[in-house]
Amino acid sequence: MDIIGFLKSQFICHLLICYIFIVSGLIINFIQLFTLILWPINKQLFRRINCRLAYCISSQMVMLLEWWSGTDCTLYTDPENYHKYGKENAIVILNHNFEIDFLCGWNFCERFGVLGSSKVLAKKELSYMPIIGWMWYFLEIVFCKRKWEEDRKTVVQKLLNLRDYPENFWFLIHCEGTRFTEQKHQISMQVAEAKGLPKLKYHLLPRTKGFAVTVQCLRNVGLLIPCRLICQMIHHNFGMILHGHKIMREIQEDSQECSAWLHKLYQEKDAFQEEYYRTGTYPGVPIVPPHRPWTLLNWLFWALLLLYPLFKLLINMINSGSSLTLASFAFVIIIASVGVRWMIGVTEINKGSTYGNNENKQK
Ligand SMILES: CC/C=C\C/C=C\C/C=C\C/C=C\C/C=C\C/C=C\CCC(=O)SCCNC(=O)CCNC(=O)[C@H](O)C(C)(C)COP(=O)(O)OP(=O)(O)OC[C@H]1O[C@@H](n2cnc3c(N)ncnc32)[C@H](O)[C@@H]1OP(=O)(O)O
Numbered sequence: 379m380d381i382i383g384f385l386k387s388q389f390i391c392h393l394l395i396c397y398i399f400i401v402s403g404l405i406i407n408f409i410q411l412f413t414l415i416l417w418p419i420n421k422q423l424f425r426r427i428n429c430r431l432a433y434c435i436s437s438q439m440v441m442l443l444e445w446w447s448g449t450d451c452t453l454y455t456d457p458e459n460y461h462k463y464g465k466e467n468a469i470v471i472l473n474h475n476f477e478i479d480f481l482c483g484w485n486f487c488e489r490f491g492v493l494g495s496s497k498v499l500a501k502k503e504l505s506y507m508p509i510i511g512w513m514w515y516f517l518e519i520v521f522c523k524r525k526w527e528e529d530r531k532t533v534v535q536k537l538l539n540l541r542d543y544p545e546n547f548w549f550l551i552h553c554e555g556t557r558f559t560e561q562k563h564q565i566s567m568q569v570a571e572a573k574g575l576p577k578l579k580y581h582l583l584p585r586t587k588g589f590a591v592t593v594q595c596l597r598n599v600g601l602l603i604p605c606r607l608i609c610q611m612i613h614h615n616f617g618m619i620l621h622g623h624k625i626m627r628e629i630q631e632d633s634q635e636c637s638a639w640l641h642k643l644y645q646e647k648d649a650f651q652e653e654y655y656r657t658g659t660y661p662g663v664p665i666v667p668p669h670r671p672w673t674l675l676n677w678l679f680w681a682l683l684l685l686y687p688l689f690k691l692l693i694n695m696i697n698s699g700s701s702l703t704l705a706s707f708a709f710v711i712i713i714a715s716v717g718v719r720w721m722i723g724v725t726e727i728n729k730g731s732t733y734g735n736n737e738n739k740q741k
């Protein structure tokens with residue numbers, strides 16, 4: 379194993395990366411709190427500043443993926459539309475099968491320059507998560523309880539608020555509403571059968587209401603939705619598929635038409651996945667969008683800023699020889715490790731919600 383490989387496997391390095399993430403994240407959350415003063419005076423400035431502050435947090439996780447783990451994500455796309463990515467607003471429909479699909483999504487956002495402003499229709503529980511969840515509050519992320527009767531008003535209102543957002547953004551919807559498990563798949567296929575829809579082999583049945591209101595709220599109100607970004611993600615090499623072409627004429631505003639369009643799309647996605655397992659490739663031209671240095675530079679900035687006081691503190695503590703101080707320090711590290719472990723747990727499917735498991739019984 380080379381020296382870099384050795385460092386990557388060391389717990390102490392993981393601890394330091396987490397330290398930088400937590401401390402910088404909390405500092406940024408704190409600054410975000412102060413930016414609220416701007417909201418009544420200059421809303422657009424508030425939004426622009428928060429996009430940059432959010433970038434400082436989310437880009438650290440992207441740095442981990444692209445620089446630390448050395449992962450590249452491949453885009454299978456139509457080269458004609460490639461130049462539009464990041465230059466226009468878009469609704470992104472991404473399948474939700476894996477634990478780090480959000481990180482691969484962020485990776486593409488970074489490479490197309492929309493990471494700071496990226497948005498998602500996310501479950502409400504994520505808004506309580508320290509650092510990322512709190513950061514999302516300032517980005518005007520749309521949260522839902524996944525109970526349509528309760529969500530209808532708030533989701534529509536939040537979407538309408540985004541009409542005059544001053545930065546280009548991608549709005550992500552995982553239409554399945556939950557991550558894939560065998561049990562959820564079986565139940566959702568029962569629903570598909572009851573609705574007379576074709577069965578899907580690799581996807582849960584999409585929920586259509588969130589998508590329909592997103593299309594309704596973000597069209598004809600100043601926002602362009604020119605690209606149809608349909609992402610397919612696979613587990614073992616983070617390959618992705620994406621097709622982009624004009625959407626305006628294709629998606630109807632009527633909810634029923636929207637719903638039919640979405641079901642057809644998932645049937646197409648299922649066929650792409652089947653094709654991938656058969657041939658090892660997706661339709662479209664594979665492109666790896668170029669790296670940008672900013673995620674690494676941002677991380678180095680925070681590392682320099684925060685590691686120096688940490689080491690100084692450590693040296694002072696060791697010199698002081700006080701066992702109480704050392705014990706308190708060890709206690710803080712244990713608490714922080716448990717906190718990070720809990721945050722990572724949020725991404726784990728086996729700790730996921732029961733949404734989609736027992737719905738038939740409830741409804
Ligand atoms: C180049 C580009 C490439 C890549 C870039 C990719 C992405 C980058 C972009 C942005 C990144 C930004 C941020 C990402 C970072 C992190 C975020 C990651 C993840 C967070 C995501 C989540 O939290 S997912 C969970 C929350 N989101 C959703 O649920 C969205 C989808 N859901 C909906 O739209 C729902 O309709 C709803 C939530 C609005 C309402 O929920 P409710 O449960 O009330 O649903 P419905 O009323 O729709 O359900 C009832 C209908 O469904 C039928 N039914 C019943 N059981 C099932 C079942 N098991 N499966 C399917 N359908 C079922 C039922 O019959 C009802 O039918 P109707 O005919 O009445 O509709």
Ligand SMILES: CCCCCCCCCCCCCCCCCC(=O)OC[C@@H](O)COP(=O)(O)O
Pocket residue numbers: 395396399438439442474477480501504510552555556557558718721722724725727729730731732733
């Ligand atoms: C430099 C970085 C250092 C990293 C150390 C800290 C790691 C912290 C990791 C925090 C990750 C937070 C990202 C949250 C996004 C999770 C999205 C997600 O996967 O949500 C699930 C829902 O969609 C559906 O939920 P289920 O109904 O399946 O249940």
